[in-house]
Amino acid sequence: MTQQAAATPPIPAPTKLTSFFWEGAKQDKLLIQQCNSCQKFQHWPEPVCHHCLSFDLGHGEMSGRGTVYSYEIATQAFDPYFEDKLPFVIAVVELEEQAGLKLITNLVDFADDQLKVGAAVEVTFRPLTDEFNLPVFRPAAG
Amino acid sequence: MAKKQRVAIVGVGYSTVGRNTGLSLDELTAQSSIAAMEDAGITPKDIDGVAVHSFPHQYVSATHTAAMLGIPDLDFYSSSIDGAAYSVAALHGIAAVASGSSEMCLTLRTVHRAGAAGGAALLQAGAAEGISSNAQFSMPYGSFTGSHWAGLYMQRHMAMYGTKEEDFGAFAVAQREYAIRNPTESFFTQPLTLDDYMNSRYIAKPLHLLDCDYPVDSSSALIFTTEERARDLKQKAVFFDSWAMGTTKEADFSLVEDMTHSSPWMAAKRLWSKTDLKPADVQTAGLYDGFTFIAMQWLEALGFCGEGESGAFVTAGNTRANGSLPTNTDGGACNVGRRHGANFFIEVTRQLRGTAGDRALPNEPKVGVVSNAVGGFAACALLTTD
Numbered sequence: 001m002t003q004q005a006a007a008t009p010p011i012p013a014p015t016k017l018t019s020f021f022w023e024g025a026k027q028d029k030l031l032i033q034q035c036n037s038c039q040k041f042q043h044w045p046e047p048v049c050h051h052c053l054s055f056d057l058g059h060g061e062m063s064g065r066g067t068v069y070s071y072e073i074a075t076q077a078f079d080p081y082f083e084d085k086l087p088f089v090i091a092v093v094e095l096e097e098q099a100g101l102k103l104i105t106n107l108v109d110f111a112d113d114q115l116k117v118g119a120a121v122e123v124t125f126r127p128l129t130d131e132f133n134l135p136v137f138r139p140a141a142g
Numbered sequence: 143m144a145k146k147q148r149v150a151i152v153g154v155g156y157s158t159v160g161r162n163t164g165l166s167l168d169e170l171t172a173q174s175s176i177a178a179m180e181d182a183g184i185t186p187k188d189i190d191g192v193a194v195h196s197f198p199h200q201y202v203s204a205t206h207t208a209a210m211l212g213i214p215d216l217d218f219y220s221s222s223i224d225g226a227a228y229s230v231a232a233l234h235g236i237a238a239v240a241s242g243s244s245e246m247c248l249t250l251r252t253v254h255r256a257g258a259a260g261g262a263a264l265l266q267a268g269a270a271e272g273i274s275s276n277a278q279f280s281m282p283y284g285s286f287t288g289s290h291w292a293g294l295y296m297q298r299h300m301a302m303y304g305t306k307e308e309d310f311g312a313f314a315v316a317q318r319e320y321a322i323r324n325p326t327e328s329f330f331t332q333p334l335t336l337d338d339y340m341n342s343r344y345i346a347k348p349l350h351l352l353d354c355d356y357p358v359d360s361s362s363a364l365i366f367t368t369e370e371r372a373r374d375l376k377q378k379a380v381f382f383d384s385w386a387m388g389t390t391k392e393a394d395f396s397l398v399e400d401m402t403h404s405s406p407w408m409a410a411k412r413l414w415s416k417t418d419l420k421p422a423d424v425q426t427a428g429l430y431d432g433f434t435f436i437a438m439q440w441l442e443a444l445g446f447c448g449e450g451e452s453g454a455f456v457t458a459g460n461t462r463a464n465g466s467l468p469t470n471t472d473g474g475a476c477n478v479g480r481r482h483g484a485n486f487f488i489e490v491t492r493q494l495r496g497t498a499g500d501r502a503l504p505n506e507p508k509v510g511v512v513s514n515a516v517g518g519f520a521a522c523a524l525l526t527t528d
Contacts, residue, residue: 010281013272021279044276044394070301070401072293073347078286090285090346092294092396104280104396117301128282136283 007080009128017045020059025133028125032101034060041098064123065140066095069102071115093121093137109138149239150372150379151525153182153365154488159327159479161255163359167202168210170361171252175211178363183376184246186211189365191218191244193234195251195482198223202252211248218244226387226405227251227430228362228483229514229521235366236382236523245368251484252361280396289354291395291517292433293346298401299435300348302450307348309453311339313434314352314476316462321473323500328477329356353434355475362484364491378527380494383419383509385523386412395517402450405520406436406443406513413522414445421445424524425507426493427467428486431474436516441467444511444522463503471501483514487523494527 014022017033024031033045037054048055071091077083089107094100107115108124120140125133155177157163157170165173171194179185192213196202204219218238222230228251238244273281280286299305318334325331334352342352372379388408390398398404414420421444429437438452446467447455455461461469472478472489481488490510492498513522 010277011272012278012282013274014278015274018278043397044279050391070294070298072290072297072349073344074284074290074293075344075347076289077284079281079284082284085284087347088284090283090290090294100399102397104283104285106283117298132282134282 007083009081010079011129012132017047021045022132024059024061025125025135028133030062030064030123030135031059032062032095032097034058041101043101043103060097062095062097062123066093066121066137068092068107068117068119068121069094070117071107089115091137103135106134106136107138108136114139147240147242148369149236149366149382150369151364151382151487151491152367152372152375152377152379153178153184153363154491155179155181155363156327156481156488157252157361159358159360159481161358165359167196167200167252167254167361168207170359171202171207171250172210174250174252174361174363175207175248178248178365181377182365184365186213189213189246189248190216191235191238191247192216193218193220193222193231193238193247193249195222195225195228195231197253199257200252200254202250207250218247225519226483226515226521228481228487229512229523232364232487232523233385233387233521235364236385239366239368245371247366249364249366250361251482253359253480253482255357255359255480276394285396288432289345289349292353292435293349294396295401295404295439295516296348296353296435299450299453302402303453305450305453307340307350308336309457310348310353310434310438311336311350312457313431313438313461314339316456316459317431317470317474317476319462320471320501321477324473324478328473329358329479330473330477349433352476355432356477356479358479360479360481362481362488364484364487378495380491380525380527383524383526384413384417385521386410386416387519387521388412389519390517393518398517402439403443404439404517406440406516406522409513409520409522410440410443410445413524417524419509419524419526423509424467424511425505426471426490426503426510427461427469428490428510428512429469430483430486430514430516431470431476432480432516434476437469437474439516440513440522441469444513468503471498471503486512486514487525490525494525
């Protein structure tokens with residue numbers, strides 16, 4: 001079988017609601033939508049604050065610290081781009097800024113015996129393409 | 143003003159079911175509808191309601207279905223693409239009959255095997271433009287399908303309660319025992335051992351292949367009507383005692399507040415608030431097993447075992463034929479294929495009618511529970527017979 005060009009990753013198409021997240025990631029910042037009225041965070045971004053129903057929404061920069069809410073070790077790719085990356089770790093991380101504020105991510109640089117629910121993590125950024133950085137999490141320093 | 147009607151299940155039917163039937167969504171839908179009408183002893187002219195649930199990329203229209211079947215005029219129709227699979231069509235149909243909006247409602251779930259898992263197929267269709275939906279926050283991480291939230295839910299339960307992979311395996315093993323006694327519907331009729339389960343490959347560890355339902359082409363149909371009409375039809379009537387939906391405030395399955403207490407807990411609590419029946423009254427269960435852990439979350443949510451104790455409950459044999467709660471006696475979707483919730487309604491109906499053949503439970507159950515989905519949305523219902 002002829003080797004095709006390297007498979008391309010799933011690429012975001014930022015919208016006016018989500019572009020801040022990807023622009024932040026490009027500068028190694030983890031930005032999360034924040035309500036300018038009640039100051040609560042929410043992820044994914046929505047056009048209205050689900051805490052207070054304000055439409056006055058901005059975003060805030062996270063410390064990048066959090067804990068592993070759950071994780072799994074992906075062993076089937078479902079998309080050609082991930083074939084040569086198996087196995088890899090998909091996780092949900094809860095950020096320290098607000099109880100229940102979570103995102104889907106990957107865990108990187110983990111030894112097998114470090115992988116556990118509740119593990120302390122910190123954000124780091126990995127290039128997805130030339131255009132996009134992906135916020136992922138590694139074991140917290142110290 | 144119409145009074146609230148008692149709602150009965152009077153007809154059930156399946157299409158041809160298989161991995162590659164070559165049948166269109168419409169053909170499958172027509173087959174199951176005709177089978178359910180024959181089971182009930184009615185014709186299209188008796189039907190005045192159609193409720194369908196389908197995936198948006200495998201859309202099945204209620205009004206087109208009615209036209210295809212020669213149903214002359216609909217008083218009620220619903221074509222949902224949102225939420226808890228067949229049970230959405232079911233609860234729409236129940237509500238329509240209970241409220242007097244429909245006197246005889248056909249409810250349907252039709253699914254094609256190909257592309258049913260959604261994520262990867264949808265991505266490939268739109269890869270060039272990039273992902274504008276909220277999947278832009280999951281797919282770049284390699285999270286595409288139901289299996290990717292399923293593994294997370296299982297790991298969380300294991301971490302919180304000490305559940306083991308073998309406990310999920312025990313559920314798969316128990317279901318296979320029923321499947322062997324359902325050879326005309328089950329795709330798997332060889333015994334399954336715990337070793338077989340543990341040796342099945344991981345999809346997203348701790349999720350094994352044998353935790354997953356079996357994708358097929360299928361259509362399932364059930365017909366609901368009033369108690370009065372049901373008394374004149376050919377089958378022993380099975381009634382909906384109560385029913386409920388539930389949702390979480392976060393719509394995404396991976397981001398729900400509490401993976402071990404997701405929408406089944408909301409739906410179950412609401413269900414028990416609407417009935418005098420108690421968990422101890424339930425003699426058989428049909429609990430959605432899109433993944434094994436879903437049925438186990440329902441066991442806890444519905445109060446058949448304690449919080450966090452579903453692993454021990456299943457491993458002790460309680461869901462087997464001689465256990466305290468025979469569960470998924472047709473073999474479940476892991477064995478009869480993805481009917482996306484409808485098979486639980488159909489099999490519990492057959493158990494309550496006394497027409498489950500070799501699988502008929504010796505206790506001749508008069509109360510059963512059915513459930514569908516997990517995560518962001520769920521629904522359940524209690525079925526009874528006189």
